[in-house]
Amino acid sequence: MAAQDGPKRLYIETYGCQMNVYDSERMRDVLKPLGYAPADKPDDADLVVLNTCHIREKATEKVYSEIGRLRVHKERRAGEGKATSIVIAGCVAQAEGEEIMARAPAVDLVVGPQAYHKLPELIARAARKTGERLAADFTAQEKFDALPARAPDGVTAFLSIQEGCDKFCTFCVVPYTRGAEYSRPMAAILEEARSLAGQGVREITLLGQNVNAYHGGGDFAALLEALARVEGVERLRYTTSHPVEMTDTLIALHGDEPKLMPYLHLPVQSGSDRVLKAMNRKHDGGFYRDIIGRLRAARPDIALSTDFIVGFPGETEKDFEASLQLVRDVGFASAYSFKYSPRPGTPAAAMMGQVDEAVKSERLARLQALLSEQQRAFNTAQIGRTLPVLVTGQGRKPGQAYGRSPYLQAVHFDDAQARPGEIASVRISAASQNSLSGARVSCATEAA
Ligand code: 5AD
Ligand code: SF4
Numbered sequence: 001m002a003a004q005d006g007p008k009r010l011y012i013e014t015y016g017c018q019m020n021v022y023d024s025e026r027m028r029d030v031l032k033p034l035g036y037a038p039a040d041k042p043d044d045a046d047l048v049v050l051n052t053c054h055i056r057e058k059a060t061e062k063v064y065s066e067i068g069r070l071r072v073h074k075e076r077r078a079g080e081g082k083a084t085s086i087v088i089a090g091c092v093a094q095a096e097g098e099e100i101m102a103r104a105p106a107v108d109l110v111v112g113p114q115a116y117h118k119l120p121e122l123i124a125r126a127a128r129k130t131g132e133r134l135a136a137d138f139t140a141q142e143k144f145d146a147l148p149a150r151a152p153d154g155v156t157a158f159l160s161i162q163e164g165c166d167k168f169c170t171f172c173v174v175p176y177t178r179g180a181e182y183s184r185p186m187a188a189i190l191e192e193a194r195s196l197a198g199q200g201v202r203e204i205t206l207l208g209q210n211v212n213a214y215h216g217g218g219d220f221a222a223l224l225e226a227l228a229r230v231e232g233v234e235r236l237r238y239t240t241s242h243p244v245e246m247t248d249t250l251i252a253l254h255g256d257e258p259k260l261m262p263y264l265h266l267p268v269q270s271g272s273d274r275v276l277k278a279m280n281r282k283h284d285g286g287f288y289r290d291i292i293g294r295l296r297a298a299r300p301d302i303a304l305s306t307d308f309i310v311g312f313p314g315e316t317e318k319d320f321e322a323s324l325q326l327v328r329d330v331g332f333a334s335a336y337s338f339k340y341s342p343r344p345g346t347p348a349a350a351m352m353g354q355v356d357e358a359v360k361s362e363r364l365a366r367l368q369a370l371l372s373e374q375q376r377a378f379n380t381a382q383i384g385r386t387l388p389v390l391v392t393g394q395g396r397k398p399g400q401a402y403g404r405s406p407y408l409q410a411v412h413f414d415d416a417q418a419r420p421g422e423i424a425s426v427r428i429s430a431a432s433q434n435s436l437s438g439a440r441v442s443c444a445t446e447a448a
Pocket of ligand 1: 342
């Protein structure tokens with residue numbers, strides 16, 4: 001990086017999952033001491049980081065087209081005598097680092113998800129043109145130990161407790177890009193939660209590829225119990241989890257711990273036992289339904305969310321119908337659904353019976369129509385209820401506040417005085433597919 005006048009500007013573009021959103025925040029924290037102020041657009045930035053996602057083919061393709069655009073900025077700024085450094089981070093960096101370097105000479109540095117703590121040093125070395133451009137060989141433990149303290153922005157925050165995955169679902173690149181599962185020590189997580197709460201955070205979402213496989217000196221239920229005792233933390237959530245790790249204690253906690261919000265994202269991927277087996281999900285549809293039944297017995301109002309993949313190799317119309325049936329049986333408050341995308345190096349990419357793109361699209365449309373209908377019905381069912389809404393900021397219109405329901409719905413309500421961090425009782429009067437609106441009924445603490 002060349003010396004320049006004024007503060008240096010950093011632009012981070014984030015693709016993919018919440019883990020990447022979290023990682024981007026942490027990269028900002030790491031780079032702040034170097035004097036980087038945020039830029040709104042890549043055009044104005046001295047340092048541009050693309051935090052990439054490798055989970056599906058489309059996400060990966062975006063990286064190369066974005067690098068192409070950035071190269072143009074870089075050349076334009078070079079013409080004005082300004083240097084621009086381009087860093088490719090995230091899962092594509094980890095999986096395709098060598099290829100990126102070969103295909104994109106405009107890229108100054110490629111860093112895998114476990115090397116963010118080294119960014120200042122790596123950027124300095126890249127600027128000295130040492131020829132070293134790839135850093136993908138670190139461990140999650142090393143990274144977590146080295147990252148600086150957090151400075152949260154708002155009353156909700158992610159807290160990464162676990163990273164990587166040992167489940168090896170046959171469609172998934174995560175075990176290859178994020179590596180073997182690593183659980184952070186419980187003491188470090190509690191310390192971070194206390195620090196977040198001390199800075200005004202009221203709702204913490206625990207993050208990881210498989211949070212309920214957590215084993216950092218206690219199991220996941222024990223960690224949740226300890227976090228619920230942290231003063232100032234009013235609400236706890238977690239994502240993502242795996243059905244086979246839903247222990248009896250964890251299910252019971254959903255009924256017993258009021259700080260644990262009644263919302264759970266529990267990916268199922270398919271309703272067909274045959275497909276679930278080929279996916280190596282380690283459970284069948286009956287097992288999933290049983291877990292849902294037990295969760296609802298523990299916490300009757302729990303809102304459920306899930307992930308589906310359509311068009312996995314060998315998926316027949318009958319298999320797909322089984323996914324639709326599972327949706328009808330369970331009833332989801334929200335869901336994400338995707339067309340199967342063959343990922344290089346994963347077992348499913350080499351399986352026989354790859355499904356035609358047109359068939360995948362048609363199945364996805366049918367599944368999404370059903371899921372949208374359920375999401376609208378779930379939101380509409382809140383009309384007339386009074387919900388405890390965590391105020392997170394100002395609403396769209398003047399005099400309006402904005403917040404989150406216990407079921408993770410966005411809520412707009414009239415109240416010019418509402419302060420971020422308070423929990424307001426809001427009577428819901430209208431619902432759309434993606435949000436609720438209503439009016440405040442009183443100053444309240446957590447109501448049922
Ligand atoms: N193709 C399509 N969807 C995928 N997912 C993971 N890998 C693939 C793939 N190869 C989906 C799963 C997972 C979510 C994060 O992304 O549904 O739960
Ligand atoms: Fe991927 Fe399966 Fe691990 Fe989830 S559990 S990250 S889908 S391998």
